Ligand code: NAD
């Protein structure tokens with residue numbers, strides 16, 4: 445049988461590049477679309493280096509309908525994994541239109557191009573942020589959705605659009621993956637999370653402190669109602685997230701309709717526990733100061749993973765120590781190459 449070809453949008457980004465590695469290793473043919481607004485083409489070179497495989501790259505923007513139509517006209521695409529989006533919560537509050545344009549209009553453009561080309565299988569990057577403020581942990585997929593910032597709204601809206609599309613035409617296979625907190629890097633140390641400027645997310649901040657690029661970690665809040673007072677999240681190794689996409693893709697090839705799945709470990713970890721695990725994994729000490737809470741942060745949440753386990757046959761494998769070791773390896777090696 446001919447190998448299937450998957451279009452990966454945002455394939456040069458943090459999660460997309462790890463998914464590309466898993467897809468290539470599993471024998472899929474790939475096409476990658478990225479405008480490199482938050483990534484470097486070098487990451488795709490490294491994906492090729494890790495897998496010893498090659499693929500086509502389209503330097504194109506989701507907002508460019510013609511470019512999308514041309515891409516589908518030029519090659520046969522069996523399914524799409526749609527990572528490309530803007531993801532900074534604070535920036536989305538300041539520039540909501542930019543976020544709606546890329547994350548919502550960009551997704552509509554992609555779906556229209558797929559429809560024209562009779563390509564009707566898509567795995568979509570959603571987020572635990574769609575569960576909003578009022579749902580108790582562990583989060584279940586059938587909870588009501590309730591976004592609390594423009595970034596979250598773009599994910600809730602895109603999910604809604606995808607559900608409506610599936611309801612309109614039984615040909616569609618749509619998998620919504622709600623990621624919890626991806627951290628870590630590929631064990632090769634060649635690809636990982638490399639935000640530009642001062643990191644917003646905790647792990648790239650910790651690795652920058654560990655290597656001396658930043659002086660100390662500010663822990664946002666020590667007075668939450670959690671075991672040690674710091675915020676609790678469900679951290680998951682990015683390679684486990686990437687493997688979740690492989691499972692979701694296989695599910696999409698076998699099922700029609702639309703289904704949402706959490707990708708998490710099901711286990712909550714506090715900021716202090718994460719810092720101590722990182723210190724153990726790296727042998728470095730992480731100076732920190734407990735400061736005021738960050739606006740909009742929840743005290744604690746983590747995933748219920750039963751649905752993904754049952755229907756995708758997927759479960760996170762990597763420990764917190766592994767996540768820290770791999771993040772530290774990337775900081776020491778890949779970050780600088
Ligand atoms: P990332 O920024 O590293 O990757 C996104 C990629 O999309 C980048 O390579 C960027 O250049 C590209 N891109 C952005 N706008 C584009 C456009 N208009 N046209 C073409 N390409 C464009 O982000 P990531 O962490 O890999 O996240 C991937 C997806 O997962 C996003 O949809 C994000 O919202 C979602 N997500 C991420 C997290 C997380 O913690 N990293 C959590 C939940 C959900």
Ligand code: UDP
Nearest residue numbers: 644645646649662663664675676677715741
């Ligand atoms: N956090 C922190 N200092 C930082 C960045 C994050 O204490 O510099 C905390 C944050 O309050 C939350 C956890 O780390 O409890 C994870 O934050 P991140 O921004 O990585 O993910 P999010 O909370 O947005 O899912």
